[in-house]
Amino acid sequence: xxKDDSRLSPPTVLRLSEYxxxxxxxxxENKEIISSRELADAYxxxxxxxxxxxxxxxxxxxxxxxxxxxxxxxxxRRTLGLSDIRKVGIVGIGNLGKxxxxxxxxxxxxxxxxxxxxxxxxxxGKKINNLHVQDFSELADTIKSKDIKIGAICVPAVxxxxxxxxxxxxxxTGILNYSRIRLKAPKHxxxxxxxxxxxxxxxxxxxxxx
Amino acid sequence: xxKDDSRLSPPTVLRLSEYxxxxxxxxxENKEIISSRELADAYxxxxxxxxxxxxxxxxxxxxxxxxxxxxxxxxxRRTLGLSDIRKVGIVGIGNLGKxxxxxxxxxxxxxxxxxxxxxxxxxxGKKINNLHVQDFSELADTIKSKDIKIGAICVPAVxxxxxxxxxxxxxxTGILNYSRIRLKAPKHxxxxxxxxxxxxxxxxxxxxxx
Numbered sequence: 469x470x471k472d473d474s475r476l477s478p479p480t481v482l483r484l485s486e487y488x489x490x491x492x493x494x495x496x497e498n499k500e501i502i503s504s505r506e507l508a509d510a511y512x513x514x515x516x517x518x519x520x521x522x523x524x525x526x527x528x529x530x531x532x533x534x535x536x537x538x539x540x541x542x543x544x545r546r547t548l549g550l551s552d553i554r555k556v557g558i559v560g561i562g563n564l565g566k567x568x569x570x571x572x573x574x575x576x577x578x579x580x581x582x583x584x585x586x587x588x589x590x591x592x593g594k595k596i597n598n599l600h601v602q603d604f605s606e607l608a609d610t611i612k613s614k615d616i617k618i619g620a621i622c623v624p625a626v627x628x629x630x631x632x633x634x635x636x637x638x639x640x641t642g643i644l645n646y647s648r649i650r651l652k653a654p655k656h657x658x659x660x661x662x663x664x665x666x667x668x669x670x671x672x673x674x675x676x677x678x
Numbered sequence: 679x680x681k682d683d684s685r686l687s688p689p690t691v692l693r694l695s696e697y698x699x700x701x702x703x704x705x706x707e708n709k710e711i712i713s714s715r716e717l718a719d720a721y722x723x724x725x726x727x728x729x730x731x732x733x734x735x736x737x738x739x740x741x742x743x744x745x746x747x748x749x750x751x752x753x754x755r756r757t758l759g760l761s762d763i764r765k766v767g768i769v770g771i772g773n774l775g776k777x778x779x780x781x782x783x784x785x786x787x788x789x790x791x792x793x794x795x796x797x798x799x800x801x802x803g804k805k806i807n808n809l810h811v812q813d814f815s816e817l818a819d820t821i822k823s824k825d826i827k828i829g830a831i832c833v834p835a836v837x838x839x840x841x842x843x844x845x846x847x848x849x850x851t852g853i854l855n856y857s858r859i860r861l862k863a864p865k866h867x868x869x870x871x872x873x874x875x876x877x878x879x880x881x882x883x884x885x886x887x888x
Contacts, residue, residue, distance in 0.1 A: 567773035586738035674868035
């Protein structure tokens with residue numbers, strides 16, 4: 469839980485999630501303590517920002533000159549709610565959907581990949597990460613019966629809005645959108661955009677200004 | 679060019695790149711004018727933030743009650759430097775590398791995919807998006823001869839740092855890192871992290887606090 473239960477801003481949540489990955493790397497390397505300066509260097513910001521972000525946590529694991537990597541990681545997990553299991557469904561098992569299903573370590577972060585859907589006959593029925601890809605026509609029933617709350621949209625732009633509508637109608641509350649279009653959805657639905665080309669644009673800008 | 683040539687902050691650059699995709703959607707739908715409110719609604723922030731971001735541009739295409747979608751899009755492209763061609767190389771042609779090579783519209787945003795590398799014999803030589811996947815051993819020569827400036831790392835975490843080192847030694851100045859580890863690189867190298875699991879964590883947090 470965050471201090472005073474206030475809601476963290478999206479950039480703070482993003483930074484905390486990235487600090488978590490850094491802390492896990494430290495833990496793997498058996499480093500027990502990290503300073504705000506080291507964390508800032510690894511992340512690419514400054515120690516003040518790191519301290520401000522950590523200040524949002526209830527218990528920072530502060531130890532003299534630094535933080536306990538293990539305690540800080542645990543507290544970030546608790547703050548971000550990564551201990552409750554949330555079920556994820558992926559719609560569209562092309563290269564990108566396959567990459568998500570295969571490589572994203574959902575179970576390490578309180579999520580579980582519960583279903584994968586496609587419309588292509590040669591993909592439906594294939595096994596991917598212990599799941600059989602289901603026909604898109606089974607989406608409504610599956611989402612309800614498995615209580616899936618998060619959907620990742622990895623379909624072409626032309627069908628993304630209709631997939632979004634179907635997900636919303638069937639009780640999904642969070643959507644990760646990999647398609648290039650902005651989706652229209654009711655206010656209570658959280659949509660996270662993940663537009664790969666925008667990362668390249670950011671990098672292109674950085675490269676030209678360094 | 680940005681006003682007074684000042685460097686834009688990474689979040690501003692990211693928002694501008696996402697506004698650009700929204701504007702392009704409007705242009706496709708033949709909508710000639712967009713208000714800051716409409717842009718904010720489509721993006722998911724507020725009109726003040728949109729106006730502040732647009733204020734960084736030299737010429738906003740302001741027209742009475744709104745902005746010319748076409749002029750604003752052009753000005754964002756100019757500001758982000760998307761008119762200079764930058765060459766991109768992808769290292770690691772697994773599902774994710776394949777997804778990037780196949781679906782990212784590089785050429786629409788001043789980039790061109792110039793090379794793809796892998797170490798697996800069954801992938802080397804395959805054709806992907808008009809390129810033949812090359813053996814990783816050809817990376818150094820190819821980067822130099824083709825003057826590739828941006829590298830996307832789509833390899834497993836255990837080899838990501840060594841791929842990064844090779845890219846840097848051969849003149850890459852911008853790296854998009856899809857691996858889960860933080861990379862060590864000289865200060866003049868821009869690294870953009872794209873950790874898919876962090877998007878799911880952000881969404882998971884949003885879903886639990888809405």
